[in-house]
Amino acid sequence: xxxxxxxxxxxxxxxxxxxxxxxxxxxxxxxxxxxxxxxxxxxxxxxxxxxxxxxxxxxxxxxxxxxxxxxxxxxxxxxxxxxxxxxxxxxxxxxxxxxxxxxxxxxxxxxxxxxxxxxxxxxxxxxxxxxxxxxxxxxxxxxxxxxxxxxxxxxxxxxxxxxxxxxxxxxxxxxxxxxxxxxxxxxxxxxxxxxxxxxxxxxxxxxxxxxxxxxxxxxxxxxxxxxxxxxxxxxxxxxxxxxxxxxxxxxxxxxxxxxxxxxxxxxxxxxxxxxxxxxxxxxxxxxxxxxxxxxxxxxxxxxxxxxxxxxxxxxxxxxxxxxxxxxxxxxxxxxxxxxxxxxxxxxxxxxxxxxxxxxxxxxxxxxxxxxxxxxxxxxxxxxxxxxxxxxxxxxxxxxxxxxxxxxxxxxxxxxxxxxxxxxxxxxxxxxxxxxxxxxxxxxxx
Numbered sequence: 001x002x003x004x005x006x007x008x009x010x011x012x013x014x015x016x017x018x019x020x021x022x023x024x025x026x027x028x029x030x031x032x033x034x035x036x037x038x039x040x041x042x043x044x045x046x047x048x049x050x051x052x053x054x055x056x057x058x059x060x061x062x063x064x065x066x067x068x069x070x071x072x073x074x075x076x077x078x079x080x081x082x083x084x085x086x087x088x089x090x091x092x093x094x095x096x097x098x099x100x101x102x103x104x105x106x107x108x109x110x111x112x113x114x115x116x117x118x119x120x121x122x123x124x125x126x127x128x129x130x131x132x133x134x135x136x137x138x139x140x141x142x143x144x145x146x147x148x149x150x151x152x153x154x155x156x157x158x159x160x161x162x163x164x165x166x167x168x169x170x171x172x173x174x175x176x177x178x179x180x181x182x183x184x185x186x187x188x189x190x191x192x193x194x195x196x197x198x199x200x201x202x203x204x205x206x207x208x209x210x211x212x213x214x215x216x217x218x219x220x221x222x223x224x225x226x227x228x229x230x231x232x233x234x235x236x237x238x239x240x241x242x243x244x245x246x247x248x249x250x251x252x253x254x255x256x257x258x259x260x261x262x263x264x265x266x267x268x269x270x271x272x273x274x275x276x277x278x279x280x281x282x283x284x285x286x287x288x289x290x291x292x293x294x295x296x297x298x299x300x301x302x303x304x305x306x307x308x309x310x311x312x313x314x315x316x317x318x319x320x321x322x323x324x325x326x327x328x329x330x331x332x333x334x335x336x337x338x339x340x341x342x343x344x345x346x347x348x349x350x351x352x353x354x355x356x357x358x359x360x361x362x363x364x365x366x367x368x369x370x371x372x373x374x375x376x377x378x379x380x381x382x383x384x385x386x387x388x389x390x391x392x393x394x395x396x397x398x399x400x401x402x403x404x405x406x407x408x409x410x411x412x413x414x415x416x417x418x419x420x421x422x423x424x425x426x427x428x429x430x431x432x433x434x435x436x437x438x439x440x441x442x443x444x445x
Contacts, residue, residue: 034429054080056416058381070148087390122216160219243298243307254329290318323347328382395423
């Protein structure tokens with residue numbers, strides 16, 4: 001049985017305007033985004049029957065503990081399952097989204113992924129990819145071969161059977177697909193590992209404690225829920241409810257946990273970027289930054305399945321860093337508690353950067369241009385590491401790219417891929433710090 005935490009404390013954080021960083025859009029007369037380049041991207045995925053219904057969404061970077069060249073990137077492809085890539089973006093493994101190990105299990109839809117380091121599983125210490133499965137409303141677990149990129153099969157599923165649904169009371173409700181969406185791993189340093197999961201089409205966040213078993217499988221327990229705000233008071237005394245399709249609430253997707261402080265950063269797609277402490281309910285959420293059209297009253301058009309503003313001239317109350325949807329989130333670790341929170345601003349093909357300390361001030365935005373490959377557009381998920389991995393001596397950013405374009409891409413098909421960006425490029429463009437010390441990330445201590 002899940003514990004549902006009361007949202008009463010949330011209202012306290014919304015009574016006054018949130019502490020957002022300064023806008024950085026040309027429309028506001030402020031600096032344009034910095035430009036960085038990439039020349040490395042994964043093979044194209046096609047979301048059709050011929051392509052195995054593979055639609056790229058979210059990546060995670062697994063760092064090899066001794067030989068960084070063996071590090072791998074694990075990426076979700078929704079109904080197309082998982083893909084594993086090496087540091088040259090070559091595909092090493094393709095895993096089908098097989099039915100979940102449960103009596104009523106169906107083929108999966110893998111949405112987001114993160115890495116849990118150092119689990120004691122079947123008498124061995126292993127690292128595990130944690131994946132959200134929308135069609136089964138649960139998490140799936142894949143042990144990572146310690147050989148990494150040199151392994152014949154880098155990932156092997158170890159999901160325990162008959163795990164409880166994360167947001168649904170029964171299988172019939174699962175079919176409505178208000179199910180597991182974004183995911184992040186939290187390892188607070190007490191020997192326990194948790195996953196934070198968001199819900200598609202609703203404002204709830206869940207946490208569970210991972211339970212590695214002596215039989216070599218991984219499950220979870222201690223399910224708790226927190227309902228985030230779905231409506232917001234405006235300065236004129238009115239209440240703003242973000243426009244969604246009928247029956248849906250303003251969902252969150254991208255989540256990342258600062259392992260040093262237990263701070264969760266969560267992107268609510270049509271609202272903005274939140275900061276809240278873990279465990280859930282232990283403190284007030286703070287809305288750090290708002291999407292540009294925050295506060296604009298829209299009406300849903302069932303014919304176009306789009307939201308249109310009631311007043312096309314109405315100004316938004318948000319900043320200039322994020323244009324809906326706010327999507328992927330991850331953290332680049334610096335010394336002490338310093339570092340950077342990265343958020344993909346899908347609506348304008350940018351990435352926003354915030355400090356991890358103080359009031360999380362805005363540090364600017366950037367876009368990724370292709371050098372021999374296409375530009376990064378419509379980014380959904382992203383992952384970043386401060387650790388040197390292979391040729392990326394300053395760290396690595398991996399981001400989803402949609403649509404994938406280029407002379408070798410079939411324009412008539414829904415194409416996606418993932419692009420690799422040297423962190424040194426980002427740091428140089430925005431005058432950010434490069435620090436590859438292993439101890440910055442607690443998982444490496």
